[in-house]
Amino acid sequence: MDFPLARQRFYQEIRQPQEQIDLAKAALFLAQEEYPTLEPEDYLALLDQMALDIKERLPSNHYPLRIIQTINHYLFEELQFYGNAEDYYDPRNSYLNQVLDRHTGIPITLSLIYLEVAKRIDFPMVGIGMPGHFLIRPAIGDMQIFVDPFNRGEVLFAEDCQERLKQLFGEPIALRPEFLEAVDARYFLLRMLTNLKAIYLQQRDLTRLLAVIERMLLIHPNAPLAQRERGLLYYQLGRWTEAAQDLESYLSQIPMAEDASLMQELLRRMGRTN
Template sequence: MSIPAARQRFALEIQSEPIDLGRAALWIAQEAYPDLEVEEYVAALDEMAAEVQERLPPERYPLRVIKILNHYLFEDLGFRGNREDYYDPRNSFLNEVIDRRTGIPITLSLIYLELARRIDFPMAGVGMPGHFLIRPLFAGAEIFVDPFQQGEILFPEDCQELLSQIYGPGIPFQEHHLRPTPPRLILVRLLNNLKQIYLSRAELEPALAAAERILLLIPESLPHLRDRGLLYYQLGRWQQACQDLKRYLKQAPFHPEINRSDEHLIREIVERLESHLDSC
């Protein structure tokens, strides 16, 4: 089966460090929108950043810069969180978020990060459980920005309260929840969102496409290897399914953090596949 051109470009993009988040996210989108012109959207981000640059004062106090970014994105351009249809796949495609001015926390944060990078204002993504924030990277700047809430500024205790609102007291707040998320893992989270959305709709081919790109980013991830193998199996791609699932079974015992409650089921699937295939 031939590899889509957008997948090949994505694979090349993520080989560079640091990863260009905007371009990588647009290559993800191009697989769903083959006519998408990536450079047009990169230019749109450049233009937005140039407009922000013109508004900046000579002395760039962090809170002042954040206020200007918030006003430009959420008041002038009208970006907003899509609460009406949160699980619409379009919310995870950067071109759609730019065109429609609506998205989910991670894609709105991605746009915010791309503008901040272009104006030399250091910020990083923060992949909290259930929500995505960004934070300025300045000494002593213990504040966070929530693009899904129109750029609301949060303090660590607000983030703790947010986690409690999402999950209740079941997930205790920990300091690592507020650590910066590397660009590679931001893309993993974006693709995992897409994978879960497509799985919930029983759209297996696009779910598989997301799983395959996740493994380009983190090839040693056993949970995602297992998921890809199961998707191959459901789609009748038995040779590939057998290879993934056998590799998963072989490596899982050496990863104590892996929940192996599914091991019996996966072993049964592998045995079934081996009975139908000459070699696996």
Template sequence: MTLDIIFQRIKDELGKEVYPLKVIKTINKYLFKELGFKGNKDNYYDPDNSYLNQVIDKKTGIPITLSVIYLEIAKRLDFPMVGIGMPGHFLIRPEFENVGIFVDVFNQGEILFKEDCELKLKEIYQQPITLEEHFLTPVSNQQILGRMLTNLKYIYLNRQEYPKMLRIIELLLQLFPNHPLEIRDRGLLYYQLRQWEKATTDLQLYLSILPTAEDAPTIRQILQQMR
């Protein structure tokens, strides 16, 4: 099953009469009821959840990857939607004025209003959180990819799969050249891998960019240990 095939099936189902709620309901019906896509709540931190090819094959993923698939289908349908990078969650919404609805793809395409988004934050963090306006600001494709890669980066860190983590950091640095925190993390990873010369180069570069960073004393101490 490819995105093009999914798109064609949904397009055929939609017919000529197209309006926002009908498009969303039709995508939801085909993706979640007929194909069985779902959020991977049982194994949320499986790296496969962050690779789109695996998500399409297994029909399960995390909020951001399921949302990317949904966004791509909507794009092919000429139904503009945007990603919303809320703290701890990812939503999408139609890119039309005065359409105040959001779609939670991780939860079977649940339709939310602004008030529901605030309740969603409370549910995620287990405490009342004020919904700031910028929480619902659309994010760029670059930001979406960066968030997906960052998810993978920390998954591999927690699994202590350092060579894979290094590859992800390299991709992040291609996406965000000279990002100081990625340079620092690559340096710390080289240090963990006992590649002293590369670690020294990156950590010195980090300090040259952010000499007064909060962790600067710790980084200087690590550099001292490698001399």
């Protein structure tokens, strides 16, 4: 595959077995395409040092809540990381290097930093893909507490998550069990990319939008809706051969799609027939 070096590294990382994917490395390779001078090893070393600083501050009794309190104090009091509510849709909030440099981000990137330092102090945690607001929780037995890094590491119970959903969506939302299930590394990266996709779509930045969707398709190569989105972008950018391939693949997977007639018309304009 003829990818830029950063994308080759991203691809190599995500093709590993699920449990071997290094989220921090993958996120930094994702960012390196936007910031070509970025040195991933510098930021990995920074995460290592942050974990060492936390280890020095850990109490002698390593109870989970005490460890969480120690991480919270270090990240949100000493280093003053915070959730960027004022400029939530700044794309820098979605790039790990920028979040580490600026000490501000959105729920998923702040969660990533929290997960990475927790991993380095042997305190296993997992990502929780709650709709609209990413959380994390300790991966210890059946411990059902959740941590909200966007809100200074606030500790939540399931009923608090229910209330958080209501606040986010402005109406009562049923808390389904799957909302609080742990997510794997590929889902985590896909959700980061989904945030960037929404930002670049809003900004009408077609070049960056295409790069995001291309990386989403590296994670899930045959996702029909992503193929449709990429095909439409290729069409707008005048890359008709690639556009036709994607739109034909989309229609072959979902032949009765609601927009099938529109896709057929675009293929006709490009001189392709089905």
